[in-house]
Amino acid sequence: MTKSNERKLTIARAMAEATAQEMRIDPKVFVMGEDIGPLGGVYGNTRGLIEEFGAERIRDTPISETAFIGAAVGAAQDGMRPVVELMFVDFFGVCFDAIYNLMAKNTYFSGGKFKVPMVLMTSTGGGYSDGGQHSQCLYGTFAHLPGMKVVAPSNAYDAKGLMTAAMRDDSPVVYMYHKGLQGMGWLGTEAGATVHVPEESYTLEIGKAKVVREGKDVSIVSVGMGVHNALKAAKTLEAQGVSAEVVDLVSLVPLDRETIRASVAKTGRLIVVDEDYMSYGLSGEIVASVTEHDISVLKSAPKRVAFPDVPIPFARVMEQYCLPNPDKIVAAWDEMKAA
């Protein structure tokens, strides 16, 4: 919990601070991407870096994702520690070969002789009517393919620790930050993501989930923006006398199945909240992680609150109809209870 006299940062500033601190002690770390130089990143997560480190280490790129992400793979294998930005995760389509056929596989192909210590930062999420090529999460897409660690912070404290951990990791890490949590007012922003962040450098263990609210009647499991929706739903449920536990996955790969299973074993009920598409994705994986382990812990069938299997519509009423929200989570509990 943040005390009033403690320093609060947005996720954007926490990411920039972590990067700057690491760059001061590790000359191998450098950043590449579109508009990450003087502009400081479209989402603010490289702000101030070019002023301190200059254009040699903070490199604005042409609109050439295949080239600079592929180049990051080569530089990483040659001893550098690149941090690259894919401005919107939706843009993965133009450069996925470099990501999943090279970045993700070269460690394995080389029998571990080549390391690919790079961070791929990318923005996710909708809710501000940016249409179907600028609003996706694609958590499941990235987490599905072996060889990449995948993290997605819900708040600035985790964001800083994950960023430092990602830069120090010898494996490629996909760092998925939600636009609605960045603290950029022009996108609207979730206040709960801006929290106390220590000045000093620290790491958060990749692959470790957090119980961010304890409860005994139902486990609500989510990531990123979904954690905030889950916490709001938990408050509503509390007023109805229902004690909801909220699990923040923090990392998608490795997935901390132990924490999920322990929570559901305690509560007996599971609701998964995911802003990514419903089918073949994160929400199904969480349910399977529980049921294939021990289905007897469940007092009722698990529920999923996820984006329906349609491209993300532009019109606000349509998009909001599709997005997960606290009311839908409460409704899922009501259905579960009635079943």
Add this chain to the structure above:
Amino acid sequence: MSPTREDQHWMYRNMVTSRRFEEAIAKIYFEGKSPAFNMANGPIPGEMHLSDGQEPVAVGVCAHLTPEDVVTATHRPHHQAIAKGVDLVKMAAEIFGKATGLSGGRGGHMHIFDADVNFACSGIIAQGMGPAVGAALSRKMQGKSGVAVAFVGEGAVNQGGWHEAMNLAAVWNLPFICVIEDNAWGISVSKETSSAVANNTDRAAAYGIPGKRIEGNDPYAIHEAAGEAIARARAGNGPSLIEVETYRLAGHFMGDAEGYRPEGEKDALFKKDPIPKMRARMIGDGMASEEELDRIEAEATARVDAAIKFARESDDAAPEDALTRVFAA
């Protein structure tokens, strides 16, 4: 060949219509977004990329096109959509996310689709290249008339997909024209710092096709170069590449502080606004009278006002319609 009197009137009319449309959108866009600017709010939410200043490219090229010809455009599509003859009323409604919009609100401003005039656009850089080349291929395979034009920004030439599509169009000798709108900026990154050559039509040599660069955002010169390239494509003589120096009078998107622009650049660009320039030239050349151009402007304003009124007064999309049209019916 210089544009005819009729062409010039058409070009001016479409430039002014586009400008009035962008002015109307710009004003409405900020409704509900103050005092705190939040993109999610107001009657037009989401990102908004305006085309003010780039109108000469759209009209100089589209003056040679008919509805059967295919155009693909970018995230900054309104001027080209208007010049290609996209239904202005339904386009406005789409931008407002209304049920009456071209796509019933599913697409929005970066995804304007009008099958009646073979227009499509998309939100990711250089994406229109492949589809335009494919349309050109389809016309050739079916023995059907018509050419395909892909409009892209100068930043798009650094995408792999751009080069692949150019080569394919050339190796298959397709009726395809790539028109590069060089507004000098890819968001905050300048052409100078991101492209290895100053003149992108130098790249035409890599595909063995003609390339022509037009300086000064000149609608007359654009009209002439596009006319040659399109005639060449129609005659079955293959693709061409055109690059036009144009001016982005707006930010990359609405809300862009444009701190990356050198001091004075914006003022200098506004002094070169192509619309008053064309007006003066038409009058100077005896191609139009003041009264004629005043009337064209008034008509353009009225047309835009009607489209905006329709968009505002239309019903919102039905929320549950979000789940429809995923697959062909």
